Amino acid sequence: MISIRTKLSLWLTGLVILSTVVGIIFFESMLRQAFHDSIIARLQEDIEQLMLATHLQGDELTIDQSQLSGFYKPVFSGRYYQLNLPDQEIRSRSLWDQKLDIKLLEKGDSRVWQTKGPQNHDIQLLSIGLSSDSLNVDATLTVAQDLSIGRKIFTQIYGTKLGVNLAMLLTMIAGIFLVLRQSFKPINHMQSALSKLREGEITSLELNKIPPELQGLASTYNELLQYSSKQLERSRNNIGNLSHGLKTPLAVMQQQVEALGLKDPDTAIALQKQLDLVHKMIERKLAAARITGDMLPAAQMQLPKDLNDLCQTLSKVHFHKQIQCNIHIPEKLLRLPLHREDGMELIGNLLDNAHKWAKSRVEINASIEDDVISLIIEDDGPGVASEELAQLTSRGKRLDEATMGHGLGLSIVKDIAEQYEIDLQFTHSERFGGLKINLTF
Template sequence: MISIRSKLSLWLSGLVVIATIVAIIFFESMLRQAFHDSIIARLQEDLQQVMMATEIDGNTFRIDQSQLSHFYKPVYSGRYYQLDLPEQKLRSRSLWDQRLNVKDLDKGETRAWQTKGPQNHDIQLLSIGLKSETSGLNATLTVAQDLSIGRKIFSEVYGTKLIVNLAMLMSMIMGIFIVLRQSFKPVNQMKDTLARLREGEITSIDLNSIPLELQPLASNYNELLQYSSKQIERSRNNLGNLSHGLKTPLAVMQQQVEVLGLSDPQTAAALQKQLDSVHNLIERKLAAARITGEMLPAAQMQLPKDINDLVQTLTRVHRTKTINSELAIAPDINRLPMHREDGMELLGNLLDNAFKWANSEIHIMVFYHQQQLLLTIEDDGPGVATEQLAQLTRRGKRLDEATMGHGLGLSIVKDIAEQYNITLQFEHSAKLSGLKVTLNFSG
C-alpha cells in the first residue's frame, strides 16, 4: 500500500503540474491577444496617418508622401498601405510590385483580417471605406503590417516564459518532496522510538521528543504500556503467591506421606511421585514468573539474551542433571518476531521438555533457510516413537499424552504458535538421536 507521504507528494505534484499547465495556456492566450491588439492599435494609428495624408481634388485622390512615415519607403519593409479607387490603386513604395487583395467597402465601414502578403509572409490588414463629398467617388484605404517580426518576438517572449515556468515547476515539485520529507521526519522518529521500545532499550516514549500532533497518540501508548506492565506484574505476583501458598500444604502432605510410608510403602511411593511432579511444576512456574517480571510489555524476544536467560533458569531448575547447552544464532538475527512473554512461554515449555528428557546434550539453533526464519531444539534423550510423531501436531493433543509423561502441555505451545502463524514440526534428531522440534516463523 502506498505511504501517506508518497500519496501527498503525488497529489500535490499533480496539482502543481495542472496549475502550471493552465497558467501557461492562459498566459499564451493573453499574450497572443495582447499581440493582436497591439497590431490592430498600430494599424489604426497608421490608418489615421494615411487618411490625414490623403487629399481629394475633385474626382481624384492623392496621398502626400511627405506626411507619411519613412517605413513605407523601403521595399518590403513590413509596413504597407494601398488606396483602391474604381480606376486605379495607389500603393506604398514598400509594396513594390505586390498588390493587396482588398474588398471594396462603403463609407465608414471597416474590416480587419489576415492573409498572405509580400514574400509570402502573413500580414494583418485594416481597411476603411472613404467617399468624396463633392464627386461622390468611393475608395477603400487599407494599411497592413508584416506579422513575422512580431511573431518572432512573441515566440521569444513565450519561450522564455515557458522555460521560466518549467524551472519553477521543477523547483516546486522538489520543494514539495523536501517539505514533506522534513514534515514526516517526526513520524520516522516515532517509528525508531517504537523499534527501540520493541528491542527493550527504553520503557516508554519520551513525549518531549514527539511533535504536538502525535503527543496524544504517544501518551495513550504510554498509558497502555503502563497498564500492561501492571497486569503482568499482578499476574506474576498472583502466580508467585499461589505457588508459595501451595508449599505449606505440600509440606504437610510430604510429612503425611513419610508417615504413610511406614505402614504402606507402595501407596506412599505413588503419592510421593505425584508430590514431586507438583513441586517441579511450581518451581517451573516460579522461574517463569521471575523471567516475566523483567519484561517490557511491547518488547520482542532479544537474541541471544532471552534464550540464555531461559537456559540458565532451567539449568537451576534441573540442577540434579548436568546438561551441556549449545546455542548457535546466525549473525544477522537479533530478535524473534513475537512478543517476549509469549516467546518465553513457548520456548520455555519446549526447553523445559528438552532439559527433562536430555541425557547430557541440548542444541539450539536460530538461522535462515531459503528466506525462512527457523529455530530448532534438539536433545539426546529417548525421543518419541515414529508412530507417535504424527500425532504431536494434531490440535488438542498434549505431548505428555503422546509420549507417556513427557511433562509439556503441547496445547499451550500450539496456541501460541497459531497466534503468531508459527509452523511446528517434530522429528527425530539426526545429530543427537533424541527429539528435534523445528519452529518456522515464516508460517
C-alpha cells in the same frame, strides 16, 4: 494502503501541476491578446499617418511618400498599404506586384481581419471607408502588417516563459518532497522509538521528542503500555502467590504421606510421585513468572539475550542433570518476529522438553535467509519413534510417564505456532541422536 506522505506528495504535486498548466494557458491567452492589440494599435497609427499624407493634386488623390515610414519602401517588408478608388488603386512599393483583396467600405465604416498576403504570409489588415466632398468620390484605405515576424517574437517570449514555468514547476515539486521529508522526520523518530520499545531498550515514548500533533497518540500509547504492564505484573504476582500458597498444604500432605509410609508403603509411594509432580509444576510456573515478569507488553523476543536467560533458568530447574546449552545465533539476527512473552512460552516449553530428555547437551542454532528465519533445537536424549512424532503436539499426551511433566507444554507450543503462522516440525537429530525441532518464521 497509501501512506499519508505519499498522498500529500501526490495531491500537492497534482495541485502545483494543475496551477502551472492553468497559469501557462492564461498567460498564453493574455500574451496573444496583447500581441493582437499591439498590431491593431500600430495599424491605427499607420492609417492616421496615411490619411495625413494623402493630398488632392488637381483632380487626383496622391500619397506623399516623404511623410510615410521607410518600412513601406522595401519589397515585401511586411508593412503595406493600399488606397482603393473607383477607377484606380494606390499601393505601397512594398507590395510590389501584389495587391490586397479589399472589400470596399462606406464612409465611416471600418473592418479588421486576417488573410493571406504577399509570399503567402498571414497578414493583419485594417480598412476604413473615406469620402471626398470636393471630388465626390468614395475610397477605402487599408493598411496591413505581416504577422510572421511578430509570431516569431511571440513564440520566443512564450517559449522562454514556458521554460521558466517548467523550471519553477520542477523546483516546487522538489521543494514539496523536501518539505514533506523534513515534516515527517519526527514520525520517523517516533518509528525508531517504537522499534526501541519493541526491543526493550526503553520503557515508554518520550513525549518531549514528539511533535504536538502526535503527543496525544503517544500519551495514550504510554498509558496503554502502563496498563498492560500492570496487568502482566498482576498476573505474575497471582501465579507466584498461588504457587507459594500451595506449598503449605503440600508440606502438610508430605508429612501425611511420610506417616502413611509406615503403615501402607505402596500407597505412600504412589502419593509421593503425585506430590513430586505437583512440586515440579509449581517450580516451572515460578520459573516462568520470573522470566516474563519484567517484560514490556510491546517487546519482541531479543536474540541471543532471551535464549541465554531461558537456558540459565532451565539449568537451575534441571540442576541435577548439568545440561550444557549451546546457542549459535548470527549477529544480524537480533530478534524473533513474535511477542516476547509468547516467544518465551513457545521456546521455553521446547527447551524445557529438551532439558528433560537430554543426557548432557542441548543445541540451539538459528539462521536467516531472504527474510526467512529458521530456529533449530536439538538434544542428545533418546529421541522419539517415527510413528510417535505426530503425537508430540497432541494436548495432554506424554510419551514417557516416567519423565516428570504435565503434558500440556508441546500442545501449547503448537497453539502459539499456529497463532503466529510458524512452521513447526519434529524430526530425528542426526548429530546428537535425540529430538530435533525446527521452527520457521
